[in-house]
Amino acid sequence: MADLKISDLTSIAATSARGDLLHLIDDPTGTPINKKVTIGEMMNALAVPVKLAVGTQALTEATHAGRMLIVPNQTGSSILTLPTPKIGMTFNFIYGGIAADAQNTAISAGTDNSLFFLGGVYHLDIDGNTSASVFSDNDSNELLTLVTPQNFSITCTGISATTWQLSGFVCSATVPTIAD
Numbered sequence: 782m783a784d785l786k787i788s789d790l791t792s793i794a795a796t797s798a799r800g801d802l803l804h805l806i807d808d809p810t811g812t813p814i815n816k817k818v819t820i821g822e823m824m825n826a827l828a829v830p831v832k833l834a835v836g837t838q839a840l841t842e843a844t845h846a847g848r849m850l851i852v853p854n855q856t857g858s859s860i861l862t863l864p865t866p867k868i869g870m871t872f873n874f875i876y877g878g879i880a881a882d883a884q885n886t887a888i889s890a891g892t893d894n895s896l897f898f899l900g901g902v903y904h905l906d907i908d909g910n911t912s913a914s915v916f917s918d919n920d921s922n923e924l925l926t927l928v929t930p931q932n933f934s935i936t937c938t939g940i941s942a943t944t945w946q947l948s949g950f951v952c953s954a955t956v957p958t959i960a961d
Contacts, residue, residue, distance in 0.1 A: 804816075867939045
């Protein structure tokens with residue numbers, strides 16, 4: 782086979798399988814080394830769950846995007862701040878506690894209403910009084926607060942350079958809020 786540039790190779794696109802090999806360059810800004818990885822190995826490595834630390838923290842694309850983010854019981858109210866959205870970037874939050882949390886957990890899109898949420902979440906009342914959807918105002922709400930959650934699964938997906946699409950559910954005695 783003649784030497785070809787990678788960009789000149791034929792794409793197999795939709796017929797690719799987890800066992801197919803990809804060429805990659807390890808450490809491109811340092812000492813670059815050509816290596817191989819299967820599609821399956823790459824997908825598994827990029828999907829490793831991340832157990833978040835207790836407390837307020839800023840999330841990053843490199844460490845947290847596209848992964849299951851396990852939120853532990855909090856010792857005080859905490860805010861998880863998302864980075865600036867990019868189209869297709871996702872953050873998937875699940876509750877990793879073993880009982881209803883006595884503290885609030887908030888997810889922040891940013892500040893000054895320049896980054897905000899669209900959509901909403903479904904609230905399941907653990908007292909059995911009400912269950913209902915909770916929506917953002919679709920133009921400025923940047924803070925989703927889960928009030929003493931017992932369980933949740935929240936996905937934030939970047940749909941523009943300023944907007945996160947919310948979806949998911951929250952189980953708690955108190956309705957979550959989505960506000961400025």
